[in-house]
């Protein structure tokens with residue numbers, strides 16, 4: 001059973017790789033960023049609440065993402081594994097996830113730390129052209145990553161639930177490495 005979360009700075013390739021792996025394993029790819037962007041497009045109450053934070057590269061309040069993750073992981077297609085992309089993003093969310101999985105009777109998640117250097121990710125993000133990919137917002141998202149999300153590397157490391165993959169490599173090399181990890 002594969003239950004993976006992806007850590008790593010914006011632009012490290014979490015979205016690309018987690019989608020490939022989820023397709024390969026035939027399990028859901030659950031991206032909190034994608035779900036929030038869709039909510040903004042649809043102008044749902046969630047989207048309206050999240051938009052200002054996202055435009056500025058800030059994290060949206062825990063409650064908003066925790067509610068959507070709880071609902072999503074309880075669905076029938078999530079009972080045979082999943083890949084979470086973009087959640088948890090801070091220690092409070094990791095604790096929430098741990099408790100949620102226990103409540104749902106699902107086993108613990110393994111974290112993949114897809115690490116990449118700042119200059120590599122900035123170049124990639126500037127080429128992507130998403131609304132929150134302006135240079136100023138990218139810098140803020142990297143800062144938020146270092147302050148809030150990077151501590152999760154130790155959080156999962158301490159629990160012996162961490163694997164690290166070098167995200168400076170080509171996408172194909174990263175995929176190969178990830179498939180080997182899953183097979184191990």
Ligand code: AMP
Pocket residue numbers: 010032033034036053054055057058059060061062065085086087088089093141
């Ligand atoms: P992403 O697509 O993962 O880069 O996420 C885009 C934006 O959505 C982030 O910059 C945050 O504003 C918001 N977001 C996504 N996931 C989370 C989360 N787990 N906690 C808080 N905000 C999130």
